[in-house]
Amino acid sequence: MTAAGGEGTAAEGTVAEGGRRPLDAGALRSAAGRLRAARPALLAVPAARLAELLGGVGERFLDPADPLREEALARVPQEAGISPAMAERVVAGMARDWTRARLAALLAAEFPQPGVLDRFTPAGSGPPRALRALGDALALHVGSGSVPGVCATSLIRSLLVKTPVLVKPGAGDRALTELFLHGLREADADVAAAAAVRYWPGGDPAPLDATLALVERVVAYGSDATMAAIRNRLPVSVPLVAYHHRSSVAVLGPEAVRSPALARTAADLAFAVATFDQRGCVSPHRAWVLGDREEARRLAAATAEALTLEAHAAPPGPRTPDEAARLRQAVSGVEVRRAAGAPVELWGGVPEGWAVILEEPCRLETVGAPRTLVLTWAADPAEVAAALADEGAHLQSAGVAGLGGSAEAAVEMLVRAGVTRVAPLGELPFPPAWWLHDGQGPLRALVRWTAWEA
Amino acid sequence: MPADADSGSGGEWRALKRELRPHFLDPLRPLEEDRFHALALAAFRFQYLGSEVYRRFCDGRGATPDRVTRWQDVPAVPATAFKHLDLGATPGVPEAVFLTSGTTAGSGRRGRHPVPSLSLYRAAAVPWFGAHLVPEGGRLPVLALVPSPDRAPTSSLSTMMGFAIEAFGSAASGFFADAETGVAHDAFQDALRDAEHAGEAVLVMGTAFAWVHWLEHATAHGVRVRLPEGSRLMETGGFKGRSRAVPRGELYRELSARLGIPQARMVNEYGMTELLSQLYEPVLRAPGGPRVHRAPPWMRVRALDPETLAPRAPGDSGILAFHDLANVGSVCAVLTEDLGSVDDEGVHLEGRIAGAEPRGCSLAMESLLGEGR
Numbered sequence: 001m002t003a004a005g006g007e008g009t010a011a012e013g014t015v016a017e018g019g020r021r022p023l024d025a026g027a028l029r030s031a032a033g034r035l036r037a038a039r040p041a042l043l044a045v046p047a048a049r050l051a052e053l054l055g056g057v058g059e060r061f062l063d064p065a066d067p068l069r070e071e072a073l074a075r076v077p078q079e080a081g082i083s084p085a086m087a088e089r090v091v092a093g094m095a096r097d098w099t100r101a102r103l104a105a106l107l108a109a110e111f112p113q114p115g116v117l118d119r120f121t122p123a124g125s126g127p128p129r130a131l132r133a134l135g136d137a138l139a140l141h142v143g144s145g146s147v148p149g150v151c152a153t154s155l156i157r158s159l160l161v162k163t164p165v166l167v168k169p170g171a172g173d174r175a176l177t178e179l180f181l182h183g184l185r186e187a188d189a190d191v192a193a194a195a196a197v198r199y200w201p202g203g204d205p206a207p208l209d210a211t212l213a214l215v216e217r218v219v220a221y222g223s224d225a226t227m228a229a230i231r232n233r234l235p236v237s238v239p240l241v242a243y244h245h246r247s248s249v250a251v252l253g254p255e256a257v258r259s260p261a262l263a264r265t266a267a268d269l270a271f272a273v274a275t276f277d278q279r280g281c282v283s284p285h286r287a288w289v290l291g292d293r294e295e296a297r298r299l300a301a302a303t304a305e306a307l308t309l310e311a312h313a314a315p316p317g318p319r320t321p322d323e324a325a326r327l328r329q330a331v332s333g334v335e336v337r338r339a340a341g342a343p344v345e346l347w348g349g350v351p352e353g354w355a356v357i358l359e360e361p362c363r364l365e366t367v368g369a370p371r372t373l374v375l376t377w378a379a380d381p382a383e384v385a386a387a388l389a390d391e392g393a394h395l396q397s398a399g400v401a402g403l404g405g406s407a408e409a410a411v412e413m414l415v416r417a418g419v420t421r422v423a424p425l426g427e428l429p430f431p432p433a434w435w436l437h438d439g440q441g442p443l444r445a446l447v448r449w450t451a452w453e454a
Numbered sequence: 455m456p457a458d459a460d461s462g463s464g465g466e467w468r469a470l471k472r473e474l475r476p477h478f479l480d481p482l483r484p485l486e487e488d489r490f491h492a493l494a495l496a497a498f499r500f501q502y503l504g505s506e507v508y509r510r511f512c513d514g515r516g517a518t519p520d521r522v523t524r525w526q527d528v529p530a531v532p533a534t535a536f537k538h539l540d541l542g543a544t545p546g547v548p549e550a551v552f553l554t555s556g557t558t559a560g561s562g563r564r565g566r567h568p569v570p571s572l573s574l575y576r577a578a579a580v581p582w583f584g585a586h587l588v589p590e591g592g593r594l595p596v597l598a599l600v601p602s603p604d605r606a607p608t609s610s611l612s613t614m615m616g617f618a619i620e621a622f623g624s625a626a627s628g629f630f631a632d633a634e635t636g637v638a639h640d641a642f643q644d645a646l647r648d649a650e651h652a653g654e655a656v657l658v659m660g661t662a663f664a665w666v667h668w669l670e671h672a673t674a675h676g677v678r679v680r681l682p683e684g685s686r687l688m689e690t691g692g693f694k695g696r697s698r699a700v701p702r703g704e705l706y707r708e709l710s711a712r713l714g715i716p717q718a719r720m721v722n723e724y725g726m727t728e729l730l731s732q733l734y735e736p737v738l739r740a741p742g743g744p745r746v747h748r749a750p751p752w753m754r755v756r757a758l759d760p761e762t763l764a765p766r767a768p769g770d771s772g773i774l775a776f777h778d779l780a781n782v783g784s785v786c787a788v789l790t791e792d793l794g795s796v797d798d799e800g801v802h803l804e805g806r807i808a809g810a811e812p813r814g815c816s817l818a819m820e821s822l823l824g825e826g827r
Contacts, residue, residue, distance in 0.1 A: 324760030325773040325791045332532035332789060339510035340539050350761055365563065 023200050025210035028166075031196050032214040035164040036138050038194035042162050045191060047117040051103035053191060054156050057183040058098020061091055061176075068183050069095075075175035080148045082277055082317040087148070089275060089314055094149030094176065097433035098156060107160065109434035110443040117161060120452050128454035133447040135163030136216035142208070142230070144222040146172025147280045152180040154219060155195055159184075161446045164194040166211060170221070174199050209233060217241070217446065241445045243281075243438055246396035247366060250287035250425055251384055251414065256402025257289055257299045263306075265401050266299060268426035269373070270306030272399055274354070275429035277317055277370040282397050282421075282429055285366040287375045288384045290403070290410075296377035297345070300358040304347030307354045307371060316353040316371055324350070327369035331355060362387075381410035385417040392418025396438060399428035466500050467544050470782050471574055477752050478577040478780070481585055485751035490779075493752070494525035497782045504543035508785055525754070526765075530775050530787035533728045536565035541784045544570040548783070552610035554727040567610065567727050570783035575730050576617045578780035582750045583614070586721055586734035587657055587688055588622045595626035597645050599637055599660025599668060602629035610727045611690065615659060622657070637664055639671045646679045646713070655684030658713065661691040665709060666700050672712050680714035686738060687715050690723040722747070724803060728788050729753075730780035733801060746800035752779040757796045758789070768797040771804060 045053075060066040069091065076087040096102065108114075111133060113121045120130040141154040151169035155177060158165035169177040178197050185192035200207045212218065212233050219241040220230050227244040234240055250272065256265040272284050287303075289296040319327070327350055334346040334357060348355040354371035364374045364387065378384045388395060395418035403410050411422050420439035421431060435442070473493060477485055485493075499519040502509050508531070512518060517529045535541065542548055549572045554565035569575055588594065596619045601609065603616035612629075619627045626649070630642040649656040658681075660668070671677070687709060706717045718737060724747050725732040733747035733755075749755050756765050757772030766772040774792045781788070793804040 319761075321760055321771060321773070321793050322791070325793060328760050328763070328773065328789070329532045329534045329791050332530075333534040333538070335514065336507070336511045336531050336535040337538050339514050340507040341510075342538065 023198060023207050025206070028198070028207065028210045029214065031166060031198065032138055032211075035166060035194060035196055038190070039137055039162075039164050041190045042159070042164060042194040045162070046115075047107055047111075047160060047162070048104065048114075050160055050162070050191065051107055052100050053188055054159060054184070055098065055100030055103045057180060057187055058095050058103070058156070059100065060183055061095035061098065061180075068179055072175055072179050075179075076148050077317070079175050080146050080172040080317070081320070082148075083315040085314040086275070086277065086317065090148050091176070093275070093430040094153065096430060097153070098180075102433040103156070103160065106433040106443065110441050117447070120450075123451075130452040130454075132450045132452070133161070133444075134450065135161040135447055137164065138215045139163045139165045139217040139219065139446070140211050140215040141165055141167045142218065142220040142222070143168065143170040143173050143177075144220075144226055145170040145279070147276050148173050149176050150221055151177040151197075154221075155180060155197075157442055157446060158219075159191065159195060161443050163217070163446060165196075166215065167195065167197045168208075168211070169197060169199055171199075171201065205229075205233075212238070219243070219446070241440075245394055246281040246438060247286075247391070247394055248282050248284045248397035248399070248428065249384075249388070249395070249419075250284040250399040250401075250428070251381065251403070251410065252287065252289050252299065252400070252425070253402035253404055253406065253410070254289075254291045254295065255404050256425075257291060257295045261402060262298065262302050265425065266302035266306040267309075268399075268401065268424075268428075269299070269303050270310045271426060272428040273303075273373050274307060274310040274314060274316075274371055278372065279370065280429060282431060284397075284399055284428060285368075285373065286364040287373060288364075288387075289375070289377045290380060290384075291377055293377055296375055297358055300345065300347060300356050300375045303373065303375070304356045307348065307356065307373075308352070310371075311353060319353070319370060323369050326367055327355065327372060330357065330367040330369060330372060381406070381413045384410075385413040388414075388417040388419075395419050397421040397423060397428055397431070399423055399425035401425045464545055467504075467570070467783070470497060470500055471571065474752065474779055474782060475574070475577050478574075478750075479581055481582040481750050483751065490752070490754065491525050493779055494528065494754075494777060494786065495519070495522065497779060497786050498522060498525075498528045500782065501543040501785055504545070505541060505785070507539050507541060508543065525777055526756070528777065528787045530777075530789040531785050532789045533565070533726070533791060536567055536728050537563045540566065540568060542568035542570065543785070544783050546570070550575075550613065551608060552613070552727045553608040565727055567730075568784060569610075569730065572613070574783070575613070575780070578731055578750070578752070579614045580617050580621045582732065582734070583618050584622060586723075586736060586739055586748075587618070587659075587686060589739045593622055593624045595645070595649055595654065595656040596623035597627065597642065597649075597656060597658045598629045599631045599642065599658070599664040600629060601631050601633045605629075606633055610730070611661070611725070614725070614732070618659075624654075626652075626656075631660070631664055637667050637671065639668070639675075642668070643677055646677075646681065649681055649685070650679045653682050655682050655686070657686050657688065658715075659688035659690070662689050662700075662702075662705060663691065665689055665705060669705075669708050669712060678712050685713075685715050686719040686721065687713065688721045688723055690725060718742075724801075726790070728781075728790075729776055729778045731776075731778045736800075744799050746802055748800045749776075750780075753777065755796050755801050757794055763789075766795065769795050769802075771795045774801070774803075 060068045072091050073087055077084045115121050116131055116133045120132045123129050123131050139158055143151040151167050151173050155167050167177055181195055181197050217239050221243045224245050227242045231240055289299050331349050334344050337344050345358040357374045359374055359376045361376050398414045398419045502512055502519050512529045515529050548568035548570045550569040552567045598615045600612050600615055603612045606612040630638045706720050710717050721737055722735050723732050731750050731753045733749045735745050736748050754777040756775045758775050760773045774794050775789045777787050795802045
């Protein structure tokens with residue numbers, strides 16, 4: 001089975017590779033026209049039915065015998081630069097949130113008034129009025145990263161709110177996006193006609209510029225520079241849902257780093273660090289132990305052991321040269337600082353493909369190499385929040401464990417520092433479908449509300 | 455106590471400076487491998503003895519002056535080490551301490567490069583600069599889009615551009631940016647107009663980021679000049695940690711359209727606070743040649759396998775390691791995060807790593823607008 005990038009037949013293929021017709025403004029306009037034309041049919045399908053339909057496709061990625069999953073597992077490792085074992089983990093973790101049950105729960109979490117995506121619905125409590133949530137005639141969803149599944153999730157979200165969508169996946173995220181659409185086409189061609197996947201390589205702003213002029217909303221995943229560039233190119237009337245550069249952290253209370261919880265904590269932390277080879281915005285790069293140096297050291301050593309196990313269970317993918325260079329800088333940096341008497345410690349290194357660095361309490365810097373964790377300790381959550389004070393705009397998830405009775409106060413401080421998601425450590429890599437993505441409802445960010453006042 | 459004080463290592467320091475200075479002042483004369491080798495090992499010995507931090511680092515690798523017999527085996531410190539440690543090798547107080555710029559928002563610490571002798575820095579910087587930006591010699595108006603050295607004494611770039619203006623600038627030269635207020639657009643525009651009317655070739659120089667800002671202003675205000683024939687432009691630095699990046703080809707095209715300087719007369723400089731020597735594209739010195747970067751004779755550049763640190767074959771990509779004898783007062787051997795390849799033509803840069811942003815679902819490894827895939 002081969003899934004084409006476009007929504008049509010191979011003859012209509014428009015991706016700029018593999019000998020197909022190059023992507024140009026005319027092809028994009030044609031695709032946009034077809035997507036817009038599919039909107040009436042999409043609007044006629046109840047949202048609950050869309051959740052069932054999309055969930056049915058998503059569940060195929062969890063079925064070991066399904067050819068869709070097989071092709072995903074064949075394509076994802078090379079495309080995303082991860083090992084086959086990691087690809088299995090990532091596909092399973094992402095598809096967990098593409099099921100009928102999860103998508104129904106997502107709808108319920110985002111829109112407490114059932115049916116508001118289908119028709120005017122009484123608002124319930126509050127002023128007397130009816131509400132309607134409506135998607136757009138056409139949206140562009142743009143990914144520019146290498147984490148598989150991000151753009152398939154984005155496609156699902158758009159169709160759930162009944163917005164026809166053109167998806168441009170990142171170079172490392174094509175397979176799942178294309179395969180999901182392929183599965184949808186098999187399940188319901190009319191609904192699938194409201195989505196298209198188009199990939200174009202970087203360096204040429206022309207396809208993006210051509211597409212931005214055709215849509216009513218843009219959802220983008222990318223670096224701050226990418227967000228700024230898209231924002232500058234957009235008409236003021238077109239909203240941009242920007243998922244820009246984010247980083248995540250772990251905060252572990254004393255109970256989490258003492259026996260018997262220590263091994264579990266270390267395993268969860270290593271799992272969160274290793275998953276996606278730490279390339280996800282949900283991947284923790286820094287961790288604080290609420291305690292003393294000895295406790296932090298104990299966790300660092302245990303996490304190093306757990307990362308060794310992770311390297312066997314789901315080996316790291318090939319590092320890019322810049323990632324290898326960063327890891328080399330970090331490891332050599334520790335070496336030279338140790339020579340200077342700094343009490344910094346290192347587990348792992350370049351040959352191992354992972355590293356744990358125990359630092360003195362200070363502002364921890366992210367290394368930016370795959371599977372590299374910088375860990376320290378803090379007397380209390382206030383110290384952690386102070387260390388993160390300048391990073392609010394770029395913080396995302398905090399994985400926590402063992403906070404005990406001080407959990408509420410600790411979490412409040414993290415929230416004030418900028419964290420928008422607090423999760424059990426082991427759940428960090430795969431947020432549930434209904435998570436508040438970077439602090440906003442993932443579906444509510446995609447609709448326009450209308451109130452019909454009584 | 456000043457760095458040049460007459461002590462044991464002070465004497466060695468002065469001797470090294472004496473030996474190096476003639477090479478710096480004659481940058482187009484090749485430095486034979488034997489001579490480079492001898493100077494590099496002498497500098498290593500001096501740095502090993504002068505810096506306790508570096509000595510312990512080298513000891514940890516079993517690399518002592520008695521054992522190291524090739525300059526390639528001198529232990530290289532990672533550029534990030536300058537963030538954490540005082541790597542000065544000379545006794546006494548340095549004449550200047552240069553600070554690196556910040557990188558990604560929130561990534562914290564700045565690197566510190568202690569410079570014991572500004573006159574040695576000037577000696578290393580000016581003739582090599584002149585060979586690439588003013589190869590015909592003489593003076594001309596030099597307009598710099600950086601803060602002046604007085605306003606930015608911790609900036610190695612401002613200091614270097616200050617040296618260049620002293621050496622090559624006419625009375626119409628000046629600095630047209632401030633660390634706090636940015637580019638002084640009105641004053642710079644006046645200076646450009648003056649140059650245009652005077653009909654005298656000028657040298658304009660600035661960071662890529664400053665040029666992008668100026669272009670935005672120039673576009674918004676319709677600024678367009680035609681600088682006299684013979685004018686040239688220097689651009690340096692990338693967009694490390696900045697919120698906006700522009701492909702270099704696009705930047706040069708727009709600059710050429712706004713300033714009237716042909717792209718063939720635009721020179722990229724590669725430098726970093728941790729290194730006191732600079733690399734330039736020889737497009738003015740050797741018109742029509744390849745756009746590669748040339749290191750001065752007292753600097754050796756290698757591309758290394760990031761995994762093993764083994765040297766790459768000529769033309770193969772790796773992380774760049776520099777052995778810069780102008781760094782004699784700190785550490786000559788520096789391992790950067792930058793990627794590139796080296797061959798007979800020179801150094802082919804492949805871009806700088808963008809701060810510490812890991813790639814991922816919402817991160818770098820741009821495939822959309824960047825230089826990338």
